[in-house]
Amino acid sequence: MKQTTYDQLLEAAMNVIRREGFDKASVSRFVKEAGVAQGTFYNYFASKNELVPAIAARILDEQLARMQARGDAETLETLVETMIDVTFTITEEFRDYISFCYSGISMYYSFERWDEIYRPYYDWLESQFSKLQRAGRITTELELKAAVNNTVGLIEHAAEAHYLSRAVTEDRTTAEAELKRMLVRALTI
Template sequence: MADPTKREKILAAAIEVFSESGIEKAKISDVVKRAGVAQGTFYLYFSSKQSLVPAIAEQLLEEQFAYIKQQITPETRFEDQIQSMVEATFTVTKRYKQVLALCYSGLAIGGLITWEKLYQPYYEWVDQLLAEAVNRGEIRSNIRQIRVTSKLLIGLMEEAAEQLYLFDDNDEQAEIYKQETIEFIKRALMK
């Protein structure tokens, strides 16, 4: 970690280039050009083109998670928390839609375990949110395994946002998607 700046420059450039060209078409030569470093410098910080993908995914998920956490107030009602989470998920998905698809595809190729590991803190955080809501009596208590529900919850929100922004790419429908998702979740979980 001699010079964090340089690694970061490369990573940032890589996110841009990968977004624009897709992972297959992206050339390291473009990445380094945009990062303003020499070709060889790339290999001081990353072992290969492939090894960029987890690094990008990590950064993205971290930003994403940080943003969502920051939007949620722990003390509020679960109902409001859901609304905030959905809003946050849609916001973040919109911002990173290109790269998210990319990461998904990049990791699908060989790094499913990595992906799972990166989501771990997010899962744990939602686990806790759910557990507290159960304790407060806000949501049903017949959940067999909280982790599974957390995954369904997160999966559903992301699925909805991806449907909207990746496939429909229709911002006018945003409200409908969000409301339907919130309603879906609230009914599925709340008493």
């Protein structure tokens, strides 16, 4: 599949940011790495700061695509296991950008923008939960939107504690198993 100019610019910017840091990186370095003219950058991004939500969206799009590629889960256990595995893997792969995205979103954008970026993921998970709820595999006592938001937040926190803050000392397999056990119990009570 041919890469679009937007994708070229975003990938180039991510590479430059990873090497130089956001503050030292410049638009001229992004376009040089992408092999496009300086003005081309501004056809896609109003400023360098616009890269923050674009990178966050790229990470979440990749995360959701990997989850969807595994297909609809027939059981809650399978769904939770998929979400945990993919989230831990994405967090490990994109750890250079995740903290940057959090700080950049909070500095330059409202949390409504963050919610826009997460919306496709939340909608997908709500449809998965709804299907499992109709099949009697998730409790009907929970409000689905809250359950979705809390589940995503808990899984991401666990992955970030493991890879970003190193607050967790257990190995990945143990951390994932404990998280899965807790979420399945909470969602089936």
